[in-house]
Amino acid sequence: MSKYVPKLSELKQEFEKKKPALLKEDYSGKEWWDLPVEFRDGNWCFPGKTEVLEDLGFPNPRKWAATDADWQLPDGWEKTIRDGLKSRLKRFRSFKLFLDTCVRCGACADKCHFFLGTGDPKNMPVLRAELIRSVYRNDFPLAEKILKGFSGSRKLTAEVIKEWHLYFNQCTECRRCSVFCPMGIDTAEITMMARELLNLIGVNNNWILAPVSNCNRTGNHLGIEPHTFVQNIESLVEDIEDLTGIKVNPTFNRKGAEILFITPSGDVFGDPGVYTMMGYLLLFHHIGLDYTISTYASEGGNFGMFTSNEMMKKLNAKMYHEAKRLGVKWILGGECGHMWRVVHQYMDTMNGPADFLEEPVSPITGTRFSNAAATKMVHIAEFTADLIHHKKLKLDPKRNDHLLTTFHDSCNVARGMGMFEEPRYVLRSVCNSFHEMAENTIREQTFCCGSGSGLNAEEFMDIRMRGGFPRASAVRQVQETHKVNTLVTICAIDRASLPTLMKYWNPGVSVYGLHELVGNALVMKGEKKRTEDLRESPMTGLGEGEE
Amino acid sequence: MKKVWLPLLMTGILCLIPYVGVQYGGLGYLFAIIIPCASLVILIAGFAIRMVNWLIRPVPFRIPTTCGQEKSLDWIRQDKLESPSRLSHVVGRVLGEVLFFRSLFRNTKAELYAGPKLVYGSTKWLWLGGMVFHWSLLVIVLRHSKFFFSTVPPFADFLDNADRFFDITLPAFYMTDALVLAAISFLVVRRLRDLKLRLISLPTDFFPLFLILAIVLAGMSMRYVTKINVLPVHDQILTLMDHSFILSGEIGVLFYVHLFLVCVLAIYFPFSKLMHAGGIFLSPTRNLCNNSREKRHSNPWNPDIKFKSYTEYEDAFRDKMKKAGLPVEKE
Numbered sequence: 001m002s003k004y005v006p007k008l009s010e011l012k013q014e015f016e017k018k019k020p021a022l023l024k025e026d027y028s029g030k031e032w033w034d035l036p037v038e039f040r041d042g043n044w045c046f047p048g049k050t051e052v053l054e055d056l057g058f059p060n061p062r063k064w065a066a067t068d069a070d071w072q073l074p075d076g077w078e079k080t081i082r083d084g085l086k087s088r089l090k091r092f093r094s095f096k097l098f099l100d101t102c103v104r105c106g107a108c109a110d111k112c113h114f115f116l117g118t119g120d121p122k123n124m125p126v127l128r129a130e131l132i133r134s135v136y137r138n139d140f141p142l143a144e145k146i147l148k149g150f151s152g153s154r155k156l157t158a159e160v161i162k163e164w165h166l167y168f169n170q171c172t173e174c175r176r177c178s179v180f181c182p183m184g185i186d187t188a189e190i191t192m193m194a195r196e197l198l199n200l201i202g203v204n205n206n207w208i209l210a211p212v213s214n215c216n217r218t219g220n221h222l223g224i225e226p227h228t229f230v231q232n233i234e235s236l237v238e239d240i241e242d243l244t245g246i247k248v249n250p251t252f253n254r255k256g257a258e259i260l261f262i263t264p265s266g267d268v269f270g271d272p273g274v275y276t277m278m279g280y281l282l283l284f285h286h287i288g289l290d291y292t293i294s295t296y297a298s299e300g301g302n303f304g305m306f307t308s309n310e311m312m313k314k315l316n317a318k319m320y321h322e323a324k325r326l327g328v329k330w331i332l333g334g335e336c337g338h339m340w341r342v343v344h345q346y347m348d349t350m351n352g353p354a355d356f357l358e359e360p361v362s363p364i365t366g367t368r369f370s371n372a373a374a375t376k377m378v379h380i381a382e383f384t385a386d387l388i389h390h391k392k393l394k395l396d397p398k399r400n401d402h403l404l405t406t407f408h409d410s411c412n413v414a415r416g417m418g419m420f421e422e423p424r425y426v427l428r429s430v431c432n433s434f435h436e437m438a439e440n441t442i443r444e445q446t447f448c449c450g451s452g453s454g455l456n457a458e459e460f461m462d463i464r465m466r467g468g469f470p471r472a473s474a475v476r477q478v479q480e481t482h483k484v485n486t487l488v489t490i491c492a493i494d495r496a497s498l499p500t501l502m503k504y505w506n507p508g509v510s511v512y513g514l515h516e517l518v519g520n521a522l523v524m525k526g527e528k529k530r531t532e533d534l535r536e537s538p539m540t541g542l543g544e545g546e547e
Numbered sequence: 548m549k550k551v552w553l554p555l556l557m558t559g560i561l562c563l564i565p566y567v568g569v570q571y572g573g574l575g576y577l578f579a580i581i582i583p584c585a586s587l588v589i590l591i592a593g594f595a596i597r598m599v600n601w602l603i604r605p606v607p608f609r610i611p612t613t614c615g616q617e618k619s620l621d622w623i624r625q626d627k628l629e630s631p632s633r634l635s636h637v638v639g640r641v642l643g644e645v646l647f648f649r650s651l652f653r654n655t656k657a658e659l660y661a662g663p664k665l666v667y668g669s670t671k672w673l674w675l676g677g678m679v680f681h682w683s684l685l686v687i688v689l690r691h692s693k694f695f696f697s698t699v700p701p702f703a704d705f706l707d708n709a710d711r712f713f714d715i716t717l718p719a720f721y722m723t724d725a726l727v728l729a730a731i732s733f734l735v736v737r738r739l740r741d742l743k744l745r746l747i748s749l750p751t752d753f754f755p756l757f758l759i760l761a762i763v764l765a766g767m768s769m770r771y772v773t774k775i776n777v778l779p780v781h782d783q784i785l786t787l788m789d790h791s792f793i794l795s796g797e798i799g800v801l802f803y804v805h806l807f808l809v810c811v812l813a814i815y816f817p818f819s820k821l822m823h824a825g826g827i828f829l830s831p832t833r834n835l836c837n838n839s840r841e842k843r844h845s846n847p848w849n850p851d852i853k854f855k856s857y858t859e860y861e862d863a864f865r866d867k868m869k870k871a872g873l874p875v876e877k878e
Contacts, residue, residue: 015659015663019659019661020659021658021742022659027742028742030746031550090604091605091848092604093606094606094831094832096601097601097829097831101820101822103820104747105651105673106741106744106747107650107651107673110655111657116665121747124743124747127746151749151751178612180651180653180654183830184650184831186612216855217855225864225867226868227868230872252873253874295868296860296861310852318855321856325857345609345610346608346839348840349608349839349843349844349845349846349849371618371838371840372841373842375839375840385623386620415612415613416612417613417837418613418626419616419619421616421624422619422620425623444614444629469663470657473665476664
């Protein structure tokens with residue numbers, strides 16, 4: 001395991017000591033603003049590299065670390081932050097409202113996975129927001145200024161910036177707290193603003209900015225250049241042929257295709273995402289879809305979202321730009337979390353109207369996706385659910401009998417889109433063993449993997465394993481009661497981060513993409529006898545007399 | 548605990564101000580007429596200004612928190628309240644929040660057990676306390692409308708009678724008086740007893756609770772203890788409504804305390820967290836349709852951003868693309 005994480009036994013002991021309470025210490029008699037800000041191994045991400053910042057034209061490139069006493073903030077940084085705050089308050093009603101209307105009822109306190117895992121009071125969403133509110137109250141509304149000290153306001157200092165950096169990078173913008181807030185206050189919105197502000201003075205995270213720079217240059221977060229991108233998918237095509245005897249035939253940058261398919265680059269390059277990619281390729285071959293993949297718009301995800309709304313727009317613009325150039329009718333999107341928050345809630349607003357595309361219609365079933373009439377982009381789970389509902393797929397769920405599954409709702413798809421039934425319908429159709437986790441840990445109450453919103457860095461492992469603890473705890477329960485060994489997700493960050501989390505907390509549980517299971521279950525025309533799944537694990541569900 | 552005694556002290560001082568002012572300063576006119584009128588103006592104007600101040604700010608993105616199944620395929624049942632796609636659904640969702648605190652009803656309490664294991668228990672106390680507190684206050688305020696008319700309007704009469712359902716004391720005891728006292732006690736005690744709540748609470752969280760408590764206690768003392776004669780009060784208000792600012796009759800000093808505290812609350816309202824009463828209607832995670840893929844949402848300040856175009860991309864990678872057999876625009 002990583003050197004940036006305590007041993008499991010140590011962490012267990014820590015939890016054992018404080019149970020059943022969640023706070024890590026007794027804070028009676030203390031005020032939150034007096035608590036020290038401590039950077040240590042495992043609780044901060046490496047800052048953006050100089051060359052990355054220069055490439056992006058971002059301010060204050062320098063060599064520094066969060067553990068430094070002096071962060072070398074640029075001259076006049078206080079003004080930059082104040083002006084930035086003012087400008088954002090002017091542009092976002094949400095931000096202003098969420099700073100103004102909190103009554104500190106505390107309903108959100110024990111809803112945050114980072115609070116549940118760390119017991120750190122400043123990880124209670126209400127206090128996370130107070131980190132900014134306290135400065136906002138000091139600088140803004142007149143009446144509160146008169147009542148200084150009464151209203152919990154404080155000065156903007158370098159220490160406050162450190163605190164912001166620490167705690168706005170212990171929020172994965174998962175929106176779980178906003179489900180419970182009686183005012184509908186969404187901490188994700190506040191974190192997004194805080195990160196924008198911090199970026200203005202060069203306080204940043206390389207694990208976010210490097211992918212942003214890559215995506216700008218090569219079209220995807222991983223920085224895969226066009227020829228390598230093609231090679232990678234072609235090697236998956238070979239693997240599929242070895243396993244199934246079927247030669248699938250994806251095309252790249254092909255003009256005149258009916259559909260442009262865009263998925264996170266993790267599906268092309270990372271384990272276990274590549275197996276999900278193999279599932280897509282098999283599915284498209286099975287139904288004879290007229291689609292193409294772009295090496296230019298080769299990223300579904302959008303780390304711009306974790307940087308600023310301008311950067312989010314810039315990276316997202318490639319999707320429509322490429323769809324227009326290729327002359328496709330509509331766009332089909334792969335399994336991803338924050339990608340779908342961007343596509344669903346931001347894309348058309350930022351880069352639309354997409355009047356050069358058509359309202360999506362499934363060429364196989366004729367179903368009109370009127371829910372995507374403006375954006376013209378359909379989620380693969382909707383697409384596949386529709387195919388299965390119309391009995392267009394030949395599926396043998398027994399081929400997944402070695403996988404005893406549970407389903408992890410990805411935060412953004414759950415709380416930023418509202419897609420709950422489609423993936424479950426697909427999952428039930430392609431496997432025989434599916435058990436839900438506890439009801440307070442799924443659907444709109446789902447827990448983040450602990451590594452979302454660009455916090456999947458190795459050096460951040462301590463906080464990641466703590467933040468993922470509520471999810472792991474829920475998986476543990478179905479592992480114990482139903483022998484679950486397969487955690488199915490529809491998010492590329494989940495596929496990248498949950499394997500580590502499972503290895504740490506729940507050894508024996510593997511992480512799968514939904515369409516990997518679809519790929520396993522598909523009975524392809526002309527296939528050879530299947531004995532192994534896409535990971536080359538033996539399929540156990542194939543009894544006597546099976547073909 | 549400075550954050551508790553400071554607002555408590557402030558409330559105490561506020562109680563003394565009208566007492567001294569009326570009893571010893573003979574400032575009845577100030578406390579009965581000028582301050583109430585001024586505070587009413589501040590409340591209405593302040594509330595309006597705050598609302599307008601929020602409303603003029605744009606909503607650049609449609610960001611509802613989706614707590615239920617979205618509208619998608621025909622055969623999948625949409626959760627219209629939690630994932631609204633039409634205006635009528637949104638109205639239902641917002642009213643659910645305003646009238647019944649639906650989101651708060653979801654509240655859970657997480658506890659750590661051996662394993663380690665997290666367990667989530669249902670906890671409705673905060674929801675119940677909040678509902679009792681707000682609804683009682685509403686009924687009490689509406690009940691008071693009887694002072695503003697020469698003949699009591701039917702709804703006030705109805706509320707008054709309903710509230711006096713247990714007509715066992717003289718004067719009849721109002722249920723809401725007991726309920727609001729219980730709710731305030733609960734809300735204060737939980738802020739003190741729960742360590743998490745104690746940390747997040749500010750003086751501004753205790754102050755309105757203490758202030759409202761003082762208002763209720765002063766009001767109840769008048770009714771049940773000193774049994775103040777309400778007729779001069781009633782007359783006073785009616786003359787006021789007639790736009791004739793003349794102090795008529797003798798009014799007990801307790802009434803001045805009660806009235807003054809209400810005025811303070813009215814003045815404090817627009818500048819404080821109490822504005823959540825207006826803000827809740829505007830919350831963009833609750834009052835927007837989850838249909839941004841179906842209907843375009845416009846951002847009035849949508850910035851013009853230069854992105855890396857396909858042409859630039861091809862220029863950078865043309866040779867590599869050609870070698871990989873990818874089609875290119877320019878040879």
